[in-house]
Amino acid sequence: MLSRRDFLKKCRDISVAAFGADIFGAEIAEGFMKIAASDRPLVSFIQGQSCTGCSISLTYGNETNFIDFIMKLIRLQVHPNLSFSQGESYLKMLDSVSAKGGHVLVVEGSIPVKMKKACMLGEHTLYDELKKHMEKASAIIACGSCSCFGGIPASGMNETGAVSVEKYMSMTGIKKPVIKIPGCPIQPDRFMGTVAYLIATGKLPAMKDGIPTLYFGELIHNNCTRFQYFSQDIYLDDYNKDKHSCLLKKGCRGTVTKADCPTRRWNGSVNVCVESNAPCIGCVNEKWPFTSDIYIEAKNVEDVPWSDFKKYSEKRGRK
Amino acid sequence: MARILSVDPVSRIEGHLKIETEIDSGVVTRARVAGNMYRGFERMLLGRHPVDSARIAQRICGVCHEVHGVSSVMALEEIYKVTPPANGLVLRDMILGLHIVTDHLLHFYNLCLPDYADFSVAAAYSGSDTRLKDISAWIRNSGTGFIGGAAEGDYIRDKDAVYRLVLHYFEALKIRSEAASGLALLGGKVPFIHALLPGGITTEITADTLMKYYHVLEKTADFVNNSFLPDALEIARRYPQYFKIGETYNTFYAHSSFKDSKGTNLFNAGVIINGERKNFDYSKVKELLSASFYDNSGRPDENRQGAYSWIKAPRYEGFPLEVGPVARFAVNNDAGFKSLLGRFGSTNITSSTMSRILARAYESVRLCNYLFERSEDFRLDEPTIRPVDLQAPVTGQGVGFSVAARGALVHHITAEKGKVTDYKMIVPSTWNFGPAADGKAGVVEKAITGTPVRFGGEGGSVEVGRVVRSFDPCTACSVH
Numbered sequence: 001m002l003s004r005r006d007f008l009k010k011c012r013d014i015s016v017a018a019f020g021a022d023i024f025g026a027e028i029a030e031g032f033m034k035i036a037a038s039d040r041p042l043v044s045f046i047q048g049q050s051c052t053g054c055s056i057s058l059t060y061g062n063e064t065n066f067i068d069f070i071m072k073l074i075r076l077q078v079h080p081n082l083s084f085s086q087g088e089s090y091l092k093m094l095d096s097v098s099a100k101g102g103h104v105l106v107v108e109g110s111i112p113v114k115m116k117k118a119c120m121l122g123e124h125t126l127y128d129e130l131k132k133h134m135e136k137a138s139a140i141i142a143c144g145s146c147s148c149f150g151g152i153p154a155s156g157m158n159e160t161g162a163v164s165v166e167k168y169m170s171m172t173g174i175k176k177p178v179i180k181i182p183g184c185p186i187q188p189d190r191f192m193g194t195v196a197y198l199i200a201t202g203k204l205p206a207m208k209d210g211i212p213t214l215y216f217g218e219l220i221h222n223n224c225t226r227f228q229y230f231s232q233d234i235y236l237d238d239y240n241k242d243k244h245s246c247l248l249k250k251g252c253r254g255t256v257t258k259a260d261c262p263t264r265r266w267n268g269s270v271n272v273c274v275e276s277n278a279p280c281i282g283c284v285n286e287k288w289p290f291t292s293d294i295y296i297e298a299k300n301v302e303d304v305p306w307s308d309f310k311k312y313s314e315k316r317g318r319k
Numbered sequence: 320m321a322r323i324l325s326v327d328p329v330s331r332i333e334g335h336l337k338i339e340t341e342i343d344s345g346v347v348t349r350a351r352v353a354g355n356m357y358r359g360f361e362r363m364l365l366g367r368h369p370v371d372s373a374r375i376a377q378r379i380c381g382v383c384h385e386v387h388g389v390s391s392v393m394a395l396e397e398i399y400k401v402t403p404p405a406n407g408l409v410l411r412d413m414i415l416g417l418h419i420v421t422d423h424l425l426h427f428y429n430l431c432l433p434d435y436a437d438f439s440v441a442a443a444y445s446g447s448d449t450r451l452k453d454i455s456a457w458i459r460n461s462g463t464g465f466i467g468g469a470a471e472g473d474y475i476r477d478k479d480a481v482y483r484l485v486l487h488y489f490e491a492l493k494i495r496s497e498a499a500s501g502l503a504l505l506g507g508k509v510p511f512i513h514a515l516l517p518g519g520i521t522t523e524i525t526a527d528t529l530m531k532y533y534h535v536l537e538k539t540a541d542f543v544n545n546s547f548l549p550d551a552l553e554i555a556r557r558y559p560q561y562f563k564i565g566e567t568y569n570t571f572y573a574h575s576s577f578k579d580s581k582g583t584n585l586f587n588a589g590v591i592i593n594g595e596r597k598n599f600d601y602s603k604v605k606e607l608l609s610a611s612f613y614d615n616s617g618r619p620d621e622n623r624q625g626a627y628s629w630i631k632a633p634r635y636e637g638f639p640l641e642v643g644p645v646a647r648f649a650v651n652n653d654a655g656f657k658s659l660l661g662r663f664g665s666t667n668i669t670s671s672t673m674s675r676i677l678a679r680a681y682e683s684v685r686l687c688n689y690l691f692e693r694s695e696d697f698r699l700d701e702p703t704i705r706p707v708d709l710q711a712p713v714t715g716q717g718v719g720f721s722v723a724a725r726g727a728l729v730h731h732i733t734a735e736k737g738k739v740t741d742y743k744m745i746v747p748s749t750w751n752f753g754p755a756a757d758g759k760a761g762v763v764e765k766a767i768t769g770t771p772v773r774f775g776g777e778g779g780s781v782e783v784g785r786v787v788r789s790f791d792p793c794t795a796c797s798v799h
Contacts, residue, residue, distance in 0.1 A: 055381070059496065087470075089777045118629070119356045185511065272508060295368075
């Protein structure tokens with residue numbers, strides 16, 4: 001466990017890692033100090049049609065540490081995978097946090113609106129229950145691609161009518177900003193960093209379409225450690241031999257997916273998909289898991305349907 | 320008169336699960352287990368390229384992702400008629416084995432332990448251990464709700480034991496996170512390994528990757544040997560009655576897994592019915608739907624008459640079977656596990672709440688030992704993957720018989736001209752948590768029946784919770 005001093009130092013490091021700039025970091029560290037003293041927000045988690053992957057990813061952590069997060073930054077009230085209570089008393093705890101309000105509500109997974117019994121919260125359907133938990137929340141976070149866009153449950157024929165948190169809110173008339181942190185699963189820094197920002201500044205982070213631009217502002221391709229191979233036209237053909245090459249001809253979706261995976265990395269920053277010689281599958285992309293084949297192999301880069309670099313570079317140029 | 324006591328939702332598990340019990344004279348006389356969430360993986364994969372399942376099928380569950388990835392990739396390899404090079408298989412075992420150990424750690428410490436230890440005792444700590452001082456202050460001042468509201472019960476309250484267990488609760492999270500970095504080194508990232516493809520593993524494995532993996536494995540093994548196994552034994556010593564509670568039909572089933580370089584399996588395949596061991600025959604497995612929300616053709620039907628669960632009911636020649644570590648040891652008649660149970664007066668490997676908990680700890684020790692040896696089979700500079708055309712319009716069938724922490728796992732893919740025409744998964748928690756069918760209660764329903772219930776209240780029975788969690792429910796998997 002960290003001492004208070006170590007913790008503050010750590011906060012500064014997180015802030016720098018998460019927000020990029022020292023000055024910004026210092027401001028947040030100050031916020032952290034206030035929070036560490038007392039005012040830590042209540043946080044409840046609700047899981048819809050989820051696989052728990054986002055929560056598991058959080059507990060793994062990256063630069064951010066989950067234990068510090070729950071012990072020093074927030075007051076975790078309800079979490080389906082961690083709560084010591086069960087059954088009725090679990091639901092009562094959830095109800096009492098939502099009734100008081102002012103909490104951060106995190107929704108993991110999508111919500112079935114056609115086949116409502118495809119996701120229950122106790123005796124009631126999630127569809128009927130979720131609204132009351134959202135109404136008084138001070139912030140709602142859609143945690144992962146399923147809650148941001150529908151994700152896997154909404155793919156294919158979508159028998160259950162799975163929708164995103166935002167869609168659910170517009171259907172049930174809840175007007176409130178939602179912070180969307182996509183990912184299948186979410187990358188832990190992006191979640192914990194966003195919550196830290198909220199706490200420290202009392203403001204929503206800079207967002208585009210509800211997605212924090214800090215983490216999701218730039219195409220993966222542009223910061224890819226293998227960009228040099230792309231610019232030299234060195235492409236992977238054989239997974240076994242060409243360990244140092246660009247994966248675009250294997251269907252890498254880094255060119256249409258905005259996230260900071262290449263620089264932020266995963267699991268103690270030890271690796272990231274592309275570094276392991278596996279094409280980016282675009283798991284933070286709004287369209288994930290896509291309707292086309294995940295691995296579209298092409299002889300020429302131009303044959304990859306999403307290799308329209310010109311469009312992207314022009315867009316960027318115009319800004 | 321019988322009264323109804325429910326635990327809905329069951330927390331500290333994966334997924335949405337409801338347990339309804341009828342209690343008469345302080346004993347559970349009838350139980351119903353219901354999976355309460357459905358997404359439809361088998362049907363959403365229809366029409367996609369079979370290779371997509373290597374990515375999508377892992378998303379069935381974020382807790383046991385790797386096992387589904389391996390299983391679907393094994394099925395794909397049958398369709399593609401490709402065998403990974405030796406290194407590919409070594410890496411796959413290194414991923415799967417370490418993953419299962421971390422899964423057992425999560426289960427014991429973070430999901431089960433709060434059923435046995437009263438964490439609030441740690442609030443009174445006044446010694447000099449800084450970690451415990453922090454935890455104590457946190458419990459006293461934090462207003463952290465998630466550790467409150469545990470069901471009434473006979474918890475461990477003696478200080479020294481609680482202090483140690485509470486420390487290990489947090490230590491387990493830390494070890495899991497480190498182990499995850501070991502998995503990510505080989506597979507790109509976790510959850511959801513993208514380096515796993517039919518034909519092997521794409522990652523470039525260098526000497527330093529192996530050394531880092533080895534380092535993580537040593538730390539994990541250290542925790543498993545010095546904390547996990549002793550803690551599980553202590554729980555078993557303090558709650559010996561749970562060797563008699565939570566017994567199933569004592570019918571078991573396991574797949575072979577974790578081959579070493581000499582071709583010997585750590586676990587062999589087999590089925591045990593009526594005390595007799597038989598070879599496993601996949602054609603004898605049927606999934607029954609009478610109590611599940613599906614019509615006779617397998618389409619979801621949330622209003623189906625008589626249905627109470629989204630989980631199907633798998634049967635082997637009509638028998639419900641228990642899967643999981645106890646099943647693996649029973650099928651293998653494992654001498655080590657037998658002698659461990661012998662310390663508690665058991666002469667045979669039988670199913671119970673406590674034998675399941677002990678089996679996970681014991682299996683983690685075995686797996687760590689296996690992984691030390693297995694990782695030495697890796698040959699630097701030799702291939703890790705064979706080339707496969709990931710868009711080939713393949714036709715055929717493949718079945719991946721693999722292993723998960725919770726038991727035997729099957730992914731069955733049928734493809735025609737590069738499109739999935741049928742995808743079937745029979746998942747460990749489907750076996751354990753399936754509903755009643757043909758007059759036979761599901762495995763967990765059977766296990767709960769007979770559980771003495773001394774405590775109740777609005778948190779439901781702690782005793783029933785213990786039985787249910789000993790199976791390590793993975794409900795998203797079981798429904799998929």
